[in-house]
Amino acid sequence: xxxxxxxxxxxxxxxxxxxxxxWMPDRxxxxxxxxxxxxxxxxxxxxxxxxxxxxxxxxxxxGYVSVRVDMRGSGSSDGVMYDEYSDIEIKDGIEVVxxxxxxxxxxxxxxxxxxxxxxxxxxxxxxxNPEPLKTVIAVGTTEFRYYDDGGYYLGCMIGQTIGWxxxxxxxNTRPPDPALIGDRWRDLWLERVRTAPHYLTYWLEHQxxxxxxxxxTVGTDYSAIKIxxxxxxxxxxxxxxxxxxxxxxxxCSKRGLQGQWCHRYPHLGIPGPQVGFLQDAKRWxxxxxxxxDTGIMREDAYQVYMQDSVRPKKYYDxxxxxxxxxxxxxxxxxxxxxxxxxxxxxxxxxxxAVELSITSxxxxxxxxxxxxxxxxxxVADELPGDQQVEDQGSLCFDTDxxxxxxxxxxxxxxxxxxxxxxxxxxxxxxxxxxxPNGESTLITRGLxxxxxxxxxxxxxxxxxxxxxxxxxxxxxxxxxxPAGHNLRLAVSTSYWPMAWPAPWAAKVVIATENSHLSLxxxxxxxxxxxLTDFADPVVRDDLPTSQLxxxxxxxxxxxxxxxxxxxxxxxxxxxxxxxxxxEVEMASRCWQTYAIDADDPLSANAKYEWEWxxxxxxxxxxxxxxxxxxxxDTESFYLESEVTAWEQENQVYHRSExxxxxxxxxxxxxxxxxxxxxxxxxxxxxxxxxxxxxVLEFSRPRAMRLTLNWxxxxxxxxxxxxxV
Numbered sequence: 001x002x003x004x005x006x007x008x009x010x011x012x013x014x015x016x017x018x019x020x021x022x023w024m025p026d027r028x029x030x031x032x033x034x035x036x037x038x039x040x041x042x043x044x045x046x047x048x049x050x051x052x053x054x055x056x057x058x059x060x061x062x063g064y065v066s067v068r069v070d071m072r073g074s075g076s077s078d079g080v081m082y083d084e085y086s087d088i089e090i091k092d093g094i095e096v097v098x099x100x101x102x103x104x105x106x107x108x109x110x111x112x113x114x115x116x117x118x119x120x121x122x123x124x125x126x127x128x129n130p131e132p133l134k135t136v137i138a139v140g141t142t143e144f145r146y147y148d149d150g151g152y153y154l155g156c157m158i159g160q161t162i163g164w165x166x167x168x169x170x171x172n173t174r175p176p177d178p179a180l181i182g183d184r185w186r187d188l189w190l191e192r193v194r195t196a197p198h199y200l201t202y203w204l205e206h207q208x209x210x211x212x213x214x215x216x217t218v219g220t221d222y223s224a225i226k227i228x229x230x231x232x233x234x235x236x237x238x239x240x241x242x243x244x245x246x247x248x249x250x251x252c253s254k255r256g257l258q259g260q261w262c263h264r265y266p267h268l269g270i271p272g273p274q275v276g277f278l279q280d281a282k283r284w285x286x287x288x289x290x291x292x293d294t295g296i297m298r299e300d301a302y303q304v305y306m307q308d309s310v311r312p313k314k315y316y317d318x319x320x321x322x323x324x325x326x327x328x329x330x331x332x333x334x335x336x337x338x339x340x341x342x343x344x345x346x347x348x349x350x351x352x353a354v355e356l357s358i359t360s361x362x363x364x365x366x367x368x369x370x371x372x373x374x375x376x377x378x379v380a381d382e383l384p385g386d387q388q389v390e391d392q393g394s395l396c397f398d399t400d401x402x403x404x405x406x407x408x409x410x411x412x413x414x415x416x417x418x419x420x421x422x423x424x425x426x427x428x429x430x431x432x433x434x435x436p437n438g439e440s441t442l443i444t445r446g447l448x449x450x451x452x453x454x455x456x457x458x459x460x461x462x463x464x465x466x467x468x469x470x471x472x473x474x475x476x477x478x479x480x481x482p483a484g485h486n487l488r489l490a491v492s493t494s495y496w497p498m499a500w501p502a503p504w505a506a507k508v509v510i511a512t513e514n515s516h517l518s519l520x521x522x523x524x525x526x527x528x529x530x531l532t533d534f535a536d537p538v539v540r541d542d543l544p545t546s547q548l549x550x551x552x553x554x555x556x557x558x559x560x561x562x563x564x565x566x567x568x569x570x571x572x573x574x575x576x577x578x579x580x581x582x583e584v585e586m587a588s589r590c591w592q593t594y595a596i597d598a599d600d601p602l603s604a605n606a607k608y609e610w611e612w613x614x615x616x617x618x619x620x621x622x623x624x625x626x627x628x629x630x631x632x633d634t635e636s637f638y639l640e641s642e643v644t645a646w647e648q649e650n651q652v653y654h655r656s657e658x659x660x661x662x663x664x665x666x667x668x669x670x671x672x673x674x675x676x677x678x679x680x681x682x683x684x685x686x687x688x689x690x691x692x693x694x695v696l697e698f699s700r701p702r703a704m705r706l707t708l709n710w711x712x713x714x715x716x717x718x719x720x721x722x723x724v
Contacts (some may be wrong), residue, residue: 002026003060007045007180010069010099012092016078019044019180020069020096021052023060024105032107034134034289035065035100039093039125040118041074041081045177046579046586046614053543055265055278056113062282064289065105069096073192076176080192083202084168085120085145085216093121094130101132108132109289113281115139115265120149124216127224135288137281139232140263142239143222143246146213146456151203153238153371156426156447156499162606163371163592165200166628170590170610172196173624173643179582179616186647193624193645193653200628204637207664209456219245228253230284232277234261234269235307235444236383238372241411241476247302247329255284256302256329258478260319262373262382267537270375271316271383276535299530300325306407306478306522309433309485312441314369314381321480324522325531326409333523334409339399339489341416341512346397346489353513356395358493359505361598363566364393365428365495366557368445377574378551387432387440387490394490395510397517398434406481410520412444412474414489417511419468423461425450425506428495429472433479434486443481446474447499459664469514478522489517494601497568497594501601503634503663549576549587560595565603568594576613587613605631621648637661 004024009017021044027033036059042048052068060066072092073081101108110132112122119141126136142148151157151164173196175189206212214220231246233239235258243256257280261269266277283294308320326333342351369384414429427448433441451459453470462468481487493508494501553572560567569592576587590610597603607629615621622645629640642656 003057005057010096012072012095016072016092018069018072018078018092018096019076020067021045023057023066025060025063025065027105032105033063033065034109034111034285035067035103035106036285036289037067037069037096037100037110037112038114038118039069039071039096039112039121040114040116041071042117042171043075043174044068044070045075045180045582046584047174049579050541050543050545050577051265051268054268054539054541057542058278058538058540059282059285064285065100067100073172073196076180078188080195081168081172082197084117084199085124087215089121090124090128093125094128097125097130097133109134111135111137111285111289113137113139114141116141116263120145120216123218123225123229126227126229127218127221129224129226133227135228135230135284137230137232137284138242138246139265140234140237140239141231142242143217143219145216146209148239148241149213151213152207152209153447153498156449157203157207158371158498158500162200162608162628162630165198165203166608166610166626167590169196169198169200169628169641169643170612170624170626173626173645174612175614175622177582177584178620189622190645190653193643194655198628198639198641200630200639200641201659204639204659204661207661208452208459219249222246222249223251225250226252228255228284228288230255230257230281232257232266234259234263234266235305235477235479236260236262236271236373238263240444243302244329244410244476253288253297254301255296256304258302258476259305260307260321262375264375267539270373272318274537274539276537278538279535280532296532299532300327302326302329302331303532304409304478306409306480308480309435309482310441311435311439312384312386314383314385315375315379316383321478323531323534324409324478325529327529331409331522334520335523336518337521339487339517339519341397341489341510341515341517343512344395344397346399346487346517351512353511355509355511357507357509358395358491359507360393360492360494362494362496362501362505362596362601362604363598364390364492365498366390366566366568368495368498369442371498377572378553380553380572381555384442387430387442388438390430390492391432391440391488391490393494394428394430394492397489397491399487402481402483402485402487405483406487406519407479407522407524408443408481408519409478409522411476412446412520413518414446414472414474414491414516415469415518416472416491416515417467417469417513419465419509419511420450420462420506421464422502422504422506423451423464424502424504425462425493425508426495426499426502427470427472427508428492428499429474430488430490430492431474432488432490433481434488436484440488443479444475444477446472447495448472449499449502467511496596496604497606500632501596501604503601503632505599505601544580546578546580547575548578548585549573551575563597565595565597568592583616585613585615602633605629622646632663634663636663 070077072079119138122136178185231243286292340351367385370382373382431443574588627642645653
């Protein structure tokens with residue numbers, strides 16, 4: 001089928017325009033078709049152009065009008081992107097849906113598909129119920145922003161949060177394409193570079209689940225979603241819990257698919273095997289946009305991949321396993337079995353009552369892998385490695401050697417009785433498959449900031465040495481532990497850089513009496529299953545490109561001989577590509593460092609730099625470099641950010657900023673010692689520094705002054721008040 005590809009503008013009511021790419025199939029003069037929309041902020045003209053050509057464009061060959069729209073503030077759309085999931089983003093999205101429905105080529109029916117940000121926004125639009133929107137396919141996404149979004153993964157502030165905040169800080173400095181918007185490209189670019197905020201600022205200002213997070217959370221009212229939802233994710237994704245939660249709570253027509261993939265579309269999934277997801281998505285759209293009986297609703301509601309046991313590796317081409325299905329979720333064929341904690345044992349019968357203490361080194365977690373495995377540009381070591389080194393720094397409870405396989409499907413849950421010698425601490429809980437030779441493969445994990453044991457919106461300090469019973473939910477998974485192996489529960493008080501450390505190296509004492517692990521075990525027998533017969537994946541790239549520089553990544557953990565800081569260093573050259581249709585050349589590189597002293601939680605610091613280059617011949621060459629650094633002391637978080645922009649070889653803009661944020665809840669506690677962080681500074685020194693800069697700058701001639709924005713002035717006043 002021939003496709004007609006056009007770039008156009010969608011007008012908003014306030015006069016702004018959003019850039020759109022439309023793939024139009026051949027149609028008769030009066031034929032009207034449904035539209036399939038992907039609405040995201042990731043640049044249709046270059047960054048996602050290759051993926052778009054293999055994904056959203058495919059539906060146009062199946063009798064749909066396919067539409068990719070860049071959100072306001074991204075790509076060549078107007079404006080600045082001031083935040084994720086903002087009210088204006090949702091309002092614009094509703095206008096886009098209504099605009100599509102009114103076009104002469106549209107029959108009035110619109111479906112949405114999107115991964116990650118696109119999935120979150122799709123669910124939010126579904127909850128607003130614009131009349132033309134008939135269904136949403138949400139991939140690798142969440143309906144609970146605070147709990148497992150980029151800011152507070154599983155409710156703990158994560159060291160790798162800096163990664164997503166830093167990535168968006170860099171993304172939002174990228175220029176629009178002059179070939180599309182003309183001479184005003186430069187003014188729009190510089191406006192974004194000058195004014196685009198650092199999202200970490202918002203996350204550090206909202207360290208508990210408040211109205212900021214709830215604004216983008218549809219899970220508080222599932223009943224608001226009335227249209228059919230197809231939810232998709234992977235066991236290796238950072239959002240493996242969404243599919244089961246949506247299946248359990250939505251009251252509309254629904255379907256779930258969960259593979260072994262990371263944060264990718266299933267037909268492009270890593271690790272493999274990939275499946276024919278596009279064909280399955282077409283069946284879903286045919287059912288709900290064209291009114292065809294495709295049989296998809298007679299298949300089981302939940303299609304899930306049960307992973308077989310594998311030796312630990314940081315990358316897999318393929319994860320062995322098998323597809324199974326469940327008629328609903330929760331499934332009547334998944335039963336919870338209780339395993340009791342004993343003296344380093346995990347038993348189905350009551351175990352010996354003992355008390356076991358753990359104070360983990362701060363380096364436990366360096367084999368955690370990426371918070372969001374992505375493999376965005378190529379093969380890389382992003383998955384968790386051998387857990388033996390993590391296990392050595394944890395309190396471990398092992399089963400006897402298994403005589404029968406355990407088929408785990410669902411969210412394992414640990415209920416544990418404990419005391420703590422500090423008013424704040426965290427627990428990281430891992431479930432591992434231990435091989436006869438000692439190798440330890442991560443199955444799933446969970447995190448809990450113990451101050452948030454009862455509420456994410458109203459944290460409470462721990463009373464020192466008081467007994468508490470807490471529950472920790474581990475990520476949803478599907479995994480078969482074979483006979484001849486051990487199942488291991490590992491508990492640590494640190495998990496860097498997945499979780500930012502508590503201010504003190506706490507000692508947690510676990511009382512095994514009344515402490516147990518609830519394990520969801522799948523029963524193969526019982527009931528007739530209607531498993532989907534997935535087709536082979538369709539992956540076509542009709543977009544001509546030239547690779548000018550190859551992808552490469554270097555990842556190393558070393559110890560600084562002078563400071564004894566353990567440093568996880570990751571350098572990624574994402575390569576350089578030329579898009580032959582618009583002659584744009586795009587390249588990027590990033591540098592990450594996560595450093596910590598094994599004995600000092602206040603030594604934790606994370607740094608992330610991202611460089612972007614865009615060009616077309618000699619006439620248009622731009623480059624931006626953004627830098628983000630985060631560190632803390634007992635009372636505060638400190639965020640250093642910097643952005644520099646070049647046009648040709650000339651620097652056209654530079655801005656740097658230091659911001660301090662109260663460490664929510666922790667800083668009100670009794671201080672257990674003095675910070676030994678190499679970068680920590682007293683409030684008196686910080687205030688004196690900024691006030692000195694302000695006085696110096698305002699004493700100079702106006703033409704020679706640096707740019708002092710109100711954030712700087714506010715920061716100086718705030719620190720002066722804190723110092724008094």
